[in-house]
Amino acid sequence: MPLPQRIAAIPDFFPKDLKDAAPGHRFNLYLEHWQGANGNTFEPYKKSRPQGKDERAIFDRECAGVLKDLCPFSPSSVNVLKGIRDRQLALIKHYGSNGYRLPTTSTAPFATGLGNEHPIENGFAFLTPYGLPYLAGSGVKGIVRRTMQELADDGEEGFTADAIDALFGPEEVNQPEDAKRGALDFWDVFPSPASGKLAVEIMTPHYGKYYQGDEAPHDSGAPVPVSFLAVPAKSQFDFHVVCHPSRLPEALVNQWRSLLDRAFHHAFEWVGFGAKTSVGYGAMVAASVQSVAGTSAAAPTATVAPTAPVENWPAARLKFNRGNNTLTAEANGKSANAYAPNGEALLQSLPVSLQNKIRQNQCFEKFEVQVASNVLIAIKS
Numbered sequence: 001m002p003l004p005q006r007i008a009a010i011p012d013f014f015p016k017d018l019k020d021a022a023p024g025h026r027f028n029l030y031l032e033h034w035q036g037a038n039g040n041t042f043e044p045y046k047k048s049r050p051q052g053k054d055e056r057a058i059f060d061r062e063c064a065g066v067l068k069d070l071c072p073f074s075p076s077s078v079n080v081l082k083g084i085r086d087r088q089l090a091l092i093k094h095y096g097s098n099g100y101r102l103p104t105t106s107t108a109p110f111a112t113g114l115g116n117e118h119p120i121e122n123g124f125a126f127l128t129p130y131g132l133p134y135l136a137g138s139g140v141k142g143i144v145r146r147t148m149q150e151l152a153d154d155g156e157e158g159f160t161a162d163a164i165d166a167l168f169g170p171e172e173v174n175q176p177e178d179a180k181r182g183a184l185d186f187w188d189v190f191p192s193p194a195s196g197k198l199a200v201e202i203m204t205p206h207y208g209k210y211y212q213g214d215e216a217p218h219d220s221g222a223p224v225p226v227s228f229l230a231v232p233a234k235s236q237f238d239f240h241v242v243c244h245p246s247r248l249p250e251a252l253v254n255q256w257r258s259l260l261d262r263a264f265h266h267a268f269e270w271v272g273f274g275a276k277t278s279v280g281y282g283a284m285v286a287a288s289v290q291s292v293a294g295t296s297a298a299a300p301t302a303t304v305a306p307t308a309p310v311e312n313w314p315a316a317r318l319k320f321n322r323g324n325n326t327l328t329a330e331a332n333g334k335s336a337n338a339y340a341p342n343g344e345a346l347l348q349s350l351p352v353s354l355q356n357k358i359r360q361n362q363c364f365e366k367f368e369v370q371v372a373s374n375v376l377i378a379i380k381s
Helices: 023-028 053-062 064-070 075-094 137-153 161-168 256-271 342-347 352-359
Strands: 005-008 032-035 099-106 184-186 199-203 226-230 236-243 284-286 310-321 326-331 334-338 367-372 375-379
Touching (some): 064 226, 099 256, 161 256, 310 342, 326 367
Antiparallel strands (some): 184 236, 310 367, 326 334
């Protein structure tokens, strides 16, 4: 197989040094790509690697190396990303108690926009004109709504069709007068990649010819590894939501925040954000629930809306989910949760002997706790 030759997809008069360009610009506008000796652009990417050791090394450098080269964020991209994230933080403070901020860390790679058109047939979502990866607020809204519908189907308290329509707007509108806007506005999410760069992931379709309609599936094919871009695990994501209480029924004015907390945490663990969620991509864990000023409460107290009324439950049983480090208090048929890391922090405020029993769900003692909007915020005794 003829080895490819890397070429730049830019005019000759354009500067050739693109090291300070954003990853999205290098991927979509100025991509360095490869072509065979006979000028078949991108064709080598879609064929098997050469067998010779030296030829494979050259092929990997020229083909797979193209994506790896554009992964690092340039200094200007780092500054632009920081400016966007800082502006979002400053703006969410403006909304006071109606603002909601949830910082998270990804526990798996995050991919989005793979279906976007691109010569290598695996796109990625970069926001123009910044050239930075992002998750559209409309996508966040769709995932959270679907999550709430799943929780409603499971019979979770508070998740009803009327509540979901009030928060997001009706899904079906039969009459023009029935159309109305939901109370929640979801902002775009701009991830801060771990180590300051994107990652190159690999997918390996084993039945390519079957998918193309050429033959029946079988185990003797020659799968071709396909590279695509992703935001690596351990990257930082900040979710921002603004609520307009005037669009809510009175019953939801003090409940929307707790419903949003529960939906986000369920989505992080069971649904995922972006593409390829069925194989584990897009999973996250919340750093802490934040509101208004965007600051976490000191452990062992969880952060809740400053206007939320605090309830004292004098005799609650504590349960601990070791899978997601969630501490739950149950009393009189009601429950309240403290998600990671607040659940772990609250648990560590107890004597070690009680901690061990609760971790094993073998503690039958009753505890006095404080709860606000279905969030466990303190253990009194």
